[in-house]
Amino acid sequence: MSGTTGGEVLARMLQAEGVEQVFGIIDGTYFGFYSALHRLGIGIVTPRHETSAAHMAGAYARLTGKLGVCMASNGPGVANLLPGLVVEQAEGNRVLAITSARRPGIMYPDRGGAYQCFDQTGVIGKLAKWSTAVSSPDRLPELARKALRASFEGRPGVVHLDVPETIMNGKLEREPALWAPARSRRRSPLEPAMADVEEAARLLRQASAPMLHAGSGVIHAQAFTALARVAEALQAPVTTSWAARGVLSESSPLAIPMPHVELNHKVRNDADVVLILGSRLGETDWWGRPPYWRDPSTQRAIQVDIDGAMIGLNRPVDLGIEADVGRFLTLLAEALERTPMLEAQRGLHGSRIAAYQRRIAADRAGWDKALDDVAVPMHPAHIASTCRAVFPKGTVLVADGGNAAIWTMFHHLMEVPNTLLSTFKFGMLGAGPAQAIGAAVARPGQPVCCIIGDGAMGFHPQEIESAIRLGAPVVFIVMVDRQWGMVKMNQQFMLRPIKTMLFKHLDADETIKADLGEIRWDDLARSMGAHGERVSEAAALRPALERALASGRCAVVHVDVDPVKHMWAPGLLHFKKMHEEPAGR
Numbered sequence: 146m147s148g149t150t151g152g153e154v155l156a157r158m159l160q161a162e163g164v165e166q167v168f169g170i171i172d173g174t175y176f177g178f179y180s181a182l183h184r185l186g187i188g189i190v191t192p193r194h195e196t197s198a199a200h201m202a203g204a205y206a207r208l209t210g211k212l213g214v215c216m217a218s219n220g221p222g223v224a225n226l227l228p229g230l231v232v233e234q235a236e237g238n239r240v241l242a243i244t245s246a247r248r249p250g251i252m253y254p255d256r257g258g259a260y261q262c263f264d265q266t267g268v269i270g271k272l273a274k275w276s277t278a279v280s281s282p283d284r285l286p287e288l289a290r291k292a293l294r295a296s297f298e299g300r301p302g303v304v305h306l307d308v309p310e311t312i313m314n315g316k317l318e319r320e321p322a323l324w325a326p327a328r329s330r331r332r333s334p335l336e337p338a339m340a341d342v343e344e345a346a347r348l349l350r351q352a353s354a355p356m357l358h359a360g361s362g363v364i365h366a367q368a369f370t371a372l373a374r375v376a377e378a379l380q381a382p383v384t385t386s387w388a389a390r391g392v393l394s395e396s397s398p399l400a401i402p403m404p405h406v407e408l409n410h411k412v413r414n415d416a417d418v419v420l421i422l423g424s425r426l427g428e429t430d431w432w433g434r435p436p437y438w439r440d441p442s443t444q445r446a447i448q449v450d451i452d453g454a455m456i457g458l459n460r461p462v463d464l465g466i467e468a469d470v471g472r473f474l475t476l477l478a479e480a481l482e483r484t485p486m487l488e489a490q491r492g493l494h495g496s497r498i499a500a501y502q503r504r505i506a507a508d509r510a511g512w513d514k515a516l517d518d519v520a521v522p523m524h525p526a527h528i529a530s531t532c533r534a535v536f537p538k539g540t541v542l543v544a545d546g547g548n549a550a551i552w553t554m555f556h557h558l559m560e561v562p563n564t565l566l567s568t569f570k571f572g573m574l575g576a577g578p579a580q581a582i583g584a585a586v587a588r589p590g591q592p593v594c595c596i597i598g599d600g601a602m603g604f605h606p607q608e609i610e611s612a613i614r615l616g617a618p619v620v621f622i623v624m625v626d627r628q629w630g631m632v633k634m635n636q637q638f639m640l641r642p643i644k645t646m647l648f649k650h651l652d653a654d655e656t657i658k659a660d661l662g663e664i665r666w667d668d669l670a671r672s673m674g675a676h677g678e679r680v681s682e683a684a685a686l687r688p689a690l691e692r693a694l695a696s697g698r699c700a701v702v703h704v705d706v707d708p709v710k711h712m713w714a715p716g717l718l719h720f721k722k723m724h725e726e727p728a729g730r
């Protein structure tokens with residue numbers, strides 16, 4: 146007997162990977178694991194629902210570039226973990242889920258009637274990148290190495306290792322040989338071929354209207370500086386996926402913020418050469434297809450992705466490059482900077498950029514007219530605008546909820562890269578509180594701002610107590626319209642479109658189950674030890690937020706918004722269109 150439990154082996158392997166935090170709820174079935182984490186000085190961050198553990202790990206991974214590890218116990222714990230894993234896989238965050246399982250002899254396959262038991266790898270295997278059950282103590286290090294490799298290879302996502310309670314808590318026969326991470330994985334990032342970098346530089350330089358499109362891959366590669374260098378050298382506009390907003394600071398004249406949806410369509414149609422970076426061009430990028438993007442026959446596409454399976458997935462490419470986006474951008478920047486652009490070309494690009502900037506300013510002026518509305522209850526446009534004035538630059542913002550998230554997106558400006566969290570691919574109401582706490586763990590000592598709908602906040606309000614217990618200074622701003630606002634708006638158009646257009650809303654008895662009762666979020670917050678505020682007037686919002694921030698602890702600001710104005714969020718027609726198959730091929 147070695148005296149070492151399987152759980153301890155796993156904990157040591159995570160320590161060797163540099164894991165500093167694990168998110169999850171404790172259970173006897175993996176005491177061997179979490180007690181070893183504790184002994185080794187690895188933080189255990191405990192939410193009050195397993196799905197929160199997955200979201201915390203995902204947010205932490207996205208903000209730090211590290212591995213996000215979550216854990217859950219067999220049966221109910223894993224069942225509760227599932228929605229979080231589905232979302233984190235869709236969002237593409239690097240999450241390793243470690244779960245306990247019942248003893249091997251009764252679980253795979255289920256003997257019938259086993260307690261707290263279901264086909265965990267069967268279910269998670271369907272939704273994750275990789276999922277395997279450890280079949281014997283001897284194979285634990287090998288399978289854990291495979292899980293770690295899967296975590297770091299290809300598009301980030303969810304990887305799952307299922308470990309029977311008997312292995313988690315039982316002593317191993319022999320002390321296992323643990324390999325350092327670099328002994329079973331590549332050491333350096335995937336380099337692009339220089340010939341491809343030079344070809345990309347040539348195509349982009351010769352373009353009359355080059356553009357860059359960045360997805361979350363740029364965030365995972367933390368390639369913000371290299372991206373800015375390339376955009377600058379080419380004087381090329383940069384569009385992004387919703388999730389990658391701000392990879393180029395939106396204070397740059399080259400940034401085309403996503404809320405300017407029509408302008409995004411225009412830029413994507415003007416461009417004759419497009420460099421696609423760490424993006425699949427999925428549905429929220431309008432599939433890279435006409436009429437939202439120029440026809441591929443007249444627009445050349447260079448696509449760079451860490452995952453070869455993403456290349457040419459939704460739009461054909463002229464030059465596909467499987468490489469680390471950060472390394473590619475650095476080499477491309479060097480190539481472009483070696484031969485500076487001719488003045489005449491710079492002038493041409495400059496006038497195109499200036500025209501885009503005028504459009505951005507005009508859109509913004511239009512949206513900001515709403516800020517003149519000081520009626521009570523508040524116009525929802527005030528909230529994100531006031532947050533920008535109150536929170537320090539670079540504060541992580543979490544946007545959750547239907548129209549609450551839309552209003553937030555249109556009135557926020559992403560000045561610092563990688564400071565925005567939401568579930569842009571999945572639109573998962575209620576992920577925000579856990580993401581916000583994960584962000585606070587990732588950026589200790591910094592406040593986090595979470596703007597959330599009253600429907601969404603109702604999914605996981607218990608995490609206010611987690612924020613208090615963990616000392617996470619999250620300020621939750623709950624937009625209270627007492628309805629499932631986004632869905633109600635859609636419903637009104639389905640039921641009585643003309644009346645909706647004429648009167649802006651239907652009568653109370655004309656909609657179906659779209660209304661909610663009131664929860665006093667400020668009172669609820671106080672009951673858990675958080676700071677609470679309630680505001681209905683625009684002028685009172687700023688001082689309330691300042692008090693919330695100054696409290697230095699978790700705070701909840703209940704903001705009453707006008708329910709009708711709240712329903713008329715900007716850009717709704719674009720999102721409706723986005724759900725339809727684009728006309729062009």
Ligand SMILES: Cc1ncc(C[n+]2csc(CCOP(=O)(O)OP(=O)(O)O)c2C)c(N)n1
Pocket residue numbers: 545546547548549550572573574575597598599600601602624626628629630631632
């Ligand atoms: C978990 C989950 N359930 C259901 C939906 C469908 N849905 C999308 S928006 C929405 C209404 C959101 O209401 P609320 O959070 O109050 O935000 P509001 O639109 O009122 O600002 C619903 C139910 C969803 N996106 N996620």
Ligand SMILES: [Mg+2]
Pocket residue numbers: 598599600624625626627628629630
């Ligand atoms: Mg609502």
